[in-house]
Amino acid sequence: MNTFRVTTNKAELDIASIHRFLSQETPWAKGLPFSVLQKGIENSLCFAGFIDGRQVAFARVVSDYATFANLLDVFVLPEYRGCGYSKVLMQEILAHPDLQGLRRFTLATSDAHTLYAQFGFDAPAKPQTLMERYFPAIYLDQ
Template identity: 35%
Template sequence: MNELQNLTWQKDDFYLSTNKEYLDLSTIHSYLCNDSYWQQGVSIEAVREQILYTPLCYGIYLGNPSTPTRYQVGFARVITDFTRFSYLCDVFVSPDHQGNGLGKWLMECIVETPRIRNTFFSLKTRDAHDLYRQYGFELDPNLDKAMVRTGNQEQQLEEIMKPVQLNLPHLR
C-alpha cells in the first residue's frame, strides 16, 4: 500500500495529498473537536491515533503541501482492507473554503483512488446525502440488518494513552 501513501492531485492553487507527513494535526483536531457534529470534544491524542492507524488520509491544502507555506483546508479518512471494504469518515472542508467545489473534488479523488475504487464503501452522514449520492452512495436498504457495538469510549481513550512505540515524528 506504500504506493497510495503519496498520491497528489492539483486543482488551481489547491492540492490534495495522501501523504500523512503533510497533515496539520492542530487544524484537523480543531475542526473535529469544535466544528463537527460527529466528534465534538474529541481529544488531540485520539485524533492523532485515528490518523496513525487509518490506512488512507486525504488532506486538501491551499498551496503546495511540500512547502512550509501550505495551509490545510480539508480532510478525510478511509479505513480499508484494500480488497473488499472501505469506510469513509471525518470528511470536512473548512467553512471559509466551502462552496468552491473542494468537497466534490475530494470525493472524486477518493472514489477513484487505486486499490479502493471498487471496494464496498460505507459512511454515515447527517446532512450531506446529496453530495455523496453524486459519487454512487445510496441509502442502505438493509439497514435494519445492521448491528453495532458501541464500546466504552472513556476506557478506550485511557487505553490509547498507554505508551506505544511507533516512529512517526510528524504526528507528535
C-alpha cells in the same frame, strides 16, 4: 477557483488544525482527544486538501483494501465551502488505487446526502442487516 491540491502524504497533515476543527466544530467528534485523533490517522488512509499551502480539507478512510471501506471525518473549512472542493476531494478518494474493487464503501452523514449521492452513495439496500454500537458522546464523557 484557487488551485486545490489533494495529498495522502501524512507528513503534510496539519494535525493540530484537523484536531481543532473536529473536536470543536463538528457534532460527531466534539471533544475528541488529540491522542485518539493521532491513533485514527495512523490507522487510516488520509486525504488532505490544500490551497496556497494551507490545509482546508480533510477526510480519512478505514479499509481492509480488499472488500470494505468506511469514509470518516470529512470536512472543508467553512470559509472554503461552496467552491467545489468537497467534490474534488471525493473524486480523489474514490479514484485512489487502494480503494478499487471494494464490495462495500460506507459512510455516515447527517447533512451531506446530496454530495455523496453524486458519487453513488445511497441508503443501505438492506438496512435490516446492519447493526452498530454507537456512543455519540464518548469523548465528552471522559
